[in-house]
Amino acid sequence: xxxxxxxxxxxxxxxxxxxxxxxxxxxxxxxxxxxxxxxxxxxxxxxxxxxxxxxxxxxxxxxxxxxxxxxxxxxxxxxxxxxxxxxxxxxxxxxxxxxxxxxxxxxxxxxxxx
Amino acid sequence: xxxxxxxxxxxxxxxxxxxxxxxxxxxxxxxxxxxxxxxxxxxxxxxxxxxxxxxxxxxxxxxxxxxxxxxxxxxxxxxxxxxxxxxxxxxxxxxxxxxxxxxxxxxxxxxx
Numbered sequence: 001x002x003x004x005x006x007x008x009x010x011x012x013x014x015x016x017x018x019x020x021x022x023x024x025x026x027x028x029x030x031x032x033x034x035x036x037x038x039x040x041x042x043x044x045x046x047x048x049x050x051x052x053x054x055x056x057x058x059x060x061x062x063x064x065x066x067x068x069x070x071x072x073x074x075x076x077x078x079x080x081x082x083x084x085x086x087x088x089x090x091x092x093x094x095x096x097x098x099x100x101x102x103x104x105x106x107x108x109x110x111x112x113x114x
Numbered sequence: 115x116x117x118x119x120x121x122x123x124x125x126x127x128x129x130x131x132x133x134x135x136x137x138x139x140x141x142x143x144x145x146x147x148x149x150x151x152x153x154x155x156x157x158x159x160x161x162x163x164x165x166x167x168x169x170x171x172x173x174x175x176x177x178x179x180x181x182x183x184x185x186x187x188x189x190x191x192x193x194x195x196x197x198x199x200x201x202x203x204x205x206x207x208x209x210x211x212x213x214x215x216x217x218x219x220x221x222x223x224x225x226x
């Protein structure tokens with residue numbers, strides 16, 4: 001069964017450093033998302049992406065965040081200057097279509113900012 | 115602010131019993147509703163989706179939707195210890211980006 005994959009599974013970085021989290025969505029899906037979950041808190045929407053542009057972004061997704069689809073398979077989330085409060089699980093998701101379509105989540109990347 | 119509310123639990127049920135999980139949402143225009151299961155340290159895994167008022171059954175799981183009351187529920191019949199997890203209610207909000215808004219989740223414990 002096709003699935004969303006994410007790398008790395010765990011990333012440790014120093015405050016102020018840039019990190020890039022990578023995702024490979026399900027191959028026939030056209031819509032891509034990033035969510036995050038701070039330990040013990042709810043899953044929060046960051047951004048959705050379609051046709052090489054951002055469809056919607058949350059208040060969390062400020063100028064330090066960016067997303068890119070650098071090729072036909074990868075979808076990346078870049079955090080330019082990490083802060084302690086960026087420590088969280090970051091989940092990539094994809095869906096085949098908009099509207100009612102189900103979003104399938106990857107296994108996540110645990111980001112630890114020291 | 116569009117909200118999704120769930121009782122955080124823990125909800126404890128004996129093995130073989132029915133577990134009932136509830137969720138309310140604030141965005142009256144929402145059209146799609148999802149239940150995800152999340153084991154500790156893992157990603158959300160889709161259990162069920164529901165789009166129309168009424169019940170939808172899939173194996174041991176039944177989702178119930180009442181849009182007038184802005185209420186979604188999940189019933190798990192014949193609960194098993196492997197069902198012990200956090201159950202997340204997610205609502206697809208109106209708007210252009212297909213954003214899902216999640217509740218905090220209800221922790222379910224199925225006891226032997």
